[in-house]
Amino acid sequence: MKLIRQITIILLFIFLGEIFNKLVGIPIPGNILGMILLLLCLLMGFVKLQQIDEISKFLLDHMAVLFVPAGVGLISVTGLVKDTWWILLLIAISTTFLVMSVTGLVVKFTRR
């Protein structure tokens, strides 16, 4: 029962986020808005940590597996990127190195 209640709370926040997204019309997806709303509710004490603790631990510990279907979807675009796939791959990988390095160094040096 406890886990059911916890997942219900989480789903409720996605739902609220979606409503917010439609009403205000901001281009931020409902689940990110749901995250922000949940954070605000935690900070203001409307939601207690122990009311969602187990379910969020479960979801966060296994996040990578949720990307398997998105990755498998890759096979549907092989035709589209027949000639350019290596350029796309090269750009995707090299810019990840660049962005991670730049961000880390900027935070490191602005902290003092």
Place this chain on the structure above:
Amino acid sequence: MKEITSTALFGVMISLIAYEIGLMIQRKTKKSFLNPLLLAIAIVIFVLQAGNIPLEDYNKGGQWIAFLMAPATVALAVPLYKNFELLKKHKWPIAIGIFTGCVTSVTSILLLSRAFGLDKELAMSLLPKSITIPIGIEISKQLGGMPEITVPAIVVTGITGAIIAPMICKVLNINGSVARGIAIGTSSHILGTTKAMEMGEIEGGMSGLAIGVSGFVTVVIAPVLVAISQYLFPL
């Protein structure tokens, strides 16, 4: 056979088994480039090809797993809440770091796309590759990209981020938990965050925070930077 492989059970089961095998190989070999997600995707693709199973059949189960991405995103509020004091204390370095990271990401993709002569549609599809899938798809559509290219680009970026994070932190001497988490989350969204969580709770929390903020920043700056680049060097 078709009756079995076209059920939701099949897609869910094969995804989970493939991921377990991926984890097992990673544990046995301890090689970071043998990322469990990468292995899982490869295994599932292999099974689908070998068994001649259409992607639509796999997706009947696949969408069940993908559905959980929304609750997982909402659950990121928890590590954020736990580290809220830290966030307040370092708000400026965090804000400046994420903003610089997003500008670097969009600008470098535009420049490289231009250098390699990619057409505009492909370049726009790559632009949101450092942010989380639901926001990335929206930005891609808005800029005239193809979401079906954007999603694999986001996955590739995330896997790359998870693999290179320990190395980058070591080589560039990034020791602070806050700097590590922000760098990982800004560059490689939720997938990088799984690695950040392994490094520590502060890293995980900060990485989770960076996903939301960098998504928001990219929504705002991407159209502006694209407009500037069109003026300077039309794609």
